Amino acid sequence: MIKITMRNHFLLLLFIPFLFSCIPAKDIIYLQGEPIAKKEIKRINNIPYKLQVDDILNIDIKSNDETLVSVFKKQSSNSKNTTIDESQMFFNGYSIDSYGNIRMPTLGEVNVLGYTELEVRKKIENELKKFIKTQEELFVSVKLAGIKYTAIGEIGSPGPNIIYQNKLSIIDAISSSGDITAVGNRKKVEIIRNSITGTEKFTIDLTQISAFDSDVFYIKPNDIINVIPLKQKTWGTGTTGLGALTTIVSLFTLISTTFILARNL
Known part of the structure; x- marks a missing residue:
């Protein structure tokens, strides 16, 4: 009677991995x-990003007479190097301090907190006109030094x-961060902004094609992408049938050994 009961328990344990532990394909595709x-083109709800503390701006000022605007430009520490990297942007860009200001040569402190790139460009152009009275044409470019995000x-x-793009989708961001693991919940990815x-x-x-229509499909600078785990990870029984079966067999072996030792005592 005991052998039949143990056999039934063993068969039941064999089916548990396939019923509860395996991750369906629809959850990972x-x-x-x-x-x-x-029927009509939907306009992407792309509200311009408003600058925050610790953002870094790349500001370029050009004119027909470069000597005229040279006093307003930060001198590059490695102007011969055309390769863009994070350290170069940090030292050569304009970092927004805790008061919301950037410090520019000649112009001094310029508050940009809560402004868009376009608004900062116009503000700098207006400040330059206070110093440059000639009819020389000015060209001011203001761009955020890349889109920074954190994946956890x-x-x-x-x-x-x-x-270093003007626009970044969540698919691009996740791909650049090594993709979601096998036990990550693709159906409920959190974006903390x-x-x-x-x-x-x-x-x-x-997991749905309708993600393209989401207002948060394109992330914003300083977003946090949080991929929460599936229940399978909490159970700890493996992500595939084989992995779960291995765990269950090990557990069954432990129970059987404990039961046999208890009978012999």
């Missing part, structure tokens, strides 16, 4: 489904990252 034909949780390469108005949290389902 990105952008499933067919795109829905649009079930991600291949967690930590901060900077992508800090702004001058406070902190917001959004979620996006990356």
Whole structure:
């Protein structure tokens, strides 16, 4: 009677991995489904980013007479090196301090906190006109020195990252951070966003093609991408049938050994 009971228990344990522990394919495949034909073009809700403390700006001032504007430009520490890297941007760019200011040659402190790139460009142009009275044409370029984000949780390469693009989708960001692990929840990826108005949290389902229509499909600078784990990781029984089976067999062996030793006592 004991052998039959133990055998039934063993068969039950064999089925547990396949019923509860295996991760279905639909939970790990990105952008499933067919795109829905649009009758009208939807305008992307791309609200201009407002600058925050510790952002770094790349500001370039040009004119027909370069000697005229040279006093307003920061001298590059390695002007001969055309390769862009994070350290170069840090030392040659304009970092926004805790008061929301950048410090420019001749112009001095310029407050840019809460401004967009376009607004900062116009503000600098107006400041330059106070010093330059001639009819020389000025060209001012203001760009954020890359899009910085931080990926945490079930991600291949967690930590901060900077992508030198004007626009960055969450798919690009996740790909650049080593992709989501096998036990990461692709159906509920969290995006934590800090702004001058406070902190917001959004979620996006990356397993559905409808993710392209999400307002948070394109991330903003300083976003935090948090990939929470699936329940399978909490259970600790493996992500595949074989892995779960190995765990269950080991557990069954331990129980059987304990039971046999207890009978012989």
